[in-house]
Amino acid sequence: xxxLKRLAAMLVSAAMISATVPAGTAYAEEMxxxxxxxxxxxxxxxxxxxxxxxxxxGTEAYNTTFDVYRDGTxxxxxxxxxxxxxLDTGGSMNSVYKVxxxxxxxxDVTHTAQAFASGTxxxxxxxxxxxxxxxxxxxxxxxxxxxxxxxxxxDLDGDGEYEIILERYANWQHAGATGYNHMFLEAYxxxxxxxxxxxxxxxxxxxxxxxxxVYDFDKDGSAEIACxxxxxxxxxxxxxxxxxxxxxxxxxxxxxxxxxxxxxxxxGPEYFTLFDGENGQAIDTIDYPILRSSGPSNQLLKPSVxxxxxxxxxxxxGHRAE
Numbered sequence: 001x002x003x004l005k006r007l008a009a010m011l012v013s014a015a016m017i018s019a020t021v022p023a024g025t026a027y028a029e030e031m032x033x034x035x036x037x038x039x040x041x042x043x044x045x046x047x048x049x050x051x052x053x054x055x056x057x058g059t060e061a062y063n064t065t066f067d068v069y070r071d072g073t074x075x076x077x078x079x080x081x082x083x084x085x086x087l088d089t090g091g092s093m094n095s096v097y098k099v100x101x102x103x104x105x106x107x108d109v110t111h112t113a114q115a116f117a118s119g120t121x122x123x124x125x126x127x128x129x130x131x132x133x134x135x136x137x138x139x140x141x142x143x144x145x146x147x148x149x150x151x152x153x154x155d156l157d158g159d160g161e162y163e164i165i166l167e168r169y170a171n172w173q174h175a176g177a178t179g180y181n182h183m184f185l186e187a188y189x190x191x192x193x194x195x196x197x198x199x200x201x202x203x204x205x206x207x208x209x210x211x212x213x214v215y216d217f218d219k220d221g222s223a224e225i226a227c228x229x230x231x232x233x234x235x236x237x238x239x240x241x242x243x244x245x246x247x248x249x250x251x252x253x254x255x256x257x258x259x260x261x262x263x264x265x266x267x268g269p270e271y272f273t274l275f276d277g278e279n280g281q282a283i284d285t286i287d288y289p290i291l292r293s294s295g296p297s298n299q300l301l302k303p304s305v306x307x308x309x310x311x312x313x314x315x316x317x318g319h320r321a322e
Contacts, residue, residue: 033219034058038160041099041113043091044121050091052113054099056084069098069106093117125164126192133170133182144170146184149206154214154223156187156195156277163195163277164188165214165225169206181206185225187236187280196280198225201232203258203265217274225275228288231256231268236280241273244282266292 040055052068065079068086075088079102088095093115100109116122132143151166169183183206187195204210212227231252233241242252258268270288275281 033216035155035216035223036158036160036221037155037162038111039099039109040161041097041111043095043097043113043115045093045115045119046087049087049089050093050095050097050115051085051087052097052099053085060101060103065102067100069100070095091115093119123190125188125190127168127188128186128194128197130168130184135181144181146170146182149208150211152212152214154216154225154277155221156223158220158222158278161190164190165212167206167210167212171206183210185212185227185280187277195278196236198236198275198280199234201230201234201254203230203232203256203268204228205265214277223277224283225277225280227273227275229271229273229282229285230265231258233271233273235273235275235282239282241271241282241285244273244285 035058037055037057039057042053044051044053054066056062056064063081065081066076066084066086067074067079068076068088070088070091075090076086080086088097091097095114097113098106098109098111100106127148130146132145135142135144146168147170149167149169151164153162153164155161156163156165165185165187167183168186169181171181182202183200183204185198185200187197189195200206200210210228212225214223214225216223217226218224229241231242231254235241235244240252240254242254252269256268258265260266270292271285272288273285274283276283
């Protein structure tokens with residue numbers, strides 16, 4: 001069970017989680033917690049040969065050297081000590097590569113890379129099919145395609161490889177209002193496998209002000225996702241986020257629609273939810289600690305949060321106020 005205070009702290013501050021040097025060392029220096037990523041070897045076809053690039057891991061020294069193997073045979077004449085890339089002028093599209101550091105043996109390394117078969121030097125990741133969003137206004141139906149918007153990356157399943165998390169929304173703007181819309185968060189592996197889809201629900205507006213965080217907050221080796229949610233938000237397992245640990249949100253009416261006559265969502269509950277990165281399940285949901293602001297009469301932080309940001313947010317229609 002995640003401590004609720006930690007969720008609130010994550011919202012107020014985006015500072016990196018840190019760990020300290022164990023007791024008994026000569027000095028106490030804070031160190032940043034790092035993801036346990038793999039070498040990230042990539043091979044690209046060029047006019048001059050196969051260009052290889054890889055990571056120097058955060059746990060490795062700067063004087064780490066590397067050897068490159070093509071089809072099981074080492075091809076560099078001396079250890080590579082001044083870069084994390086290599087141009088193999090004798091390679092082909094069919095060559096299979098490994099990169100071995102001075103701290104490894106060839107048998108230690110399982111990750112291989114081959115030039116992109118298409119020759120385009122980028123990954124094509126298909127998105128899952130999704131029916132058009134249907135909105136109704138004055139009795140007429142309007143269909144809008146779900147488009148890809150912001151994206152982030154994180155190792156969601158702890159395999160050392162990044163996954164991609166993206167917003168996908170249909171935004172119907174009518175008479176200046178952007179409330180009639182729908183938005184999802186989706187997680188994809190680099191081969192296009194869909195890990196989960198979070199339905200943000202009828203009360204989360206699809207707009208540029210929506211942001212989400214991807215980070216291994218609990219340092220268990222796989223990343224979590226944190227963002228604002230609302231009544232009607234459904235996690236990656238099909239459950240409402242209000243059904244997570246926090247009991248005070250479980251009485252929420254998840255069928256309620258808080259859009260006003262102009263299509264804005266300026267009232268109703270707001271939450272902050274932490275999601276499991278591997279399956280999209282809501283781990284914890286708390287009340288959003290900052291009140292909405294629709295003008296000078298509604299500008300305060302909730303009483304449970306220290307009011308150091310007592311300001312008018314700048315508009316009355318949920319734009320800068322978000």
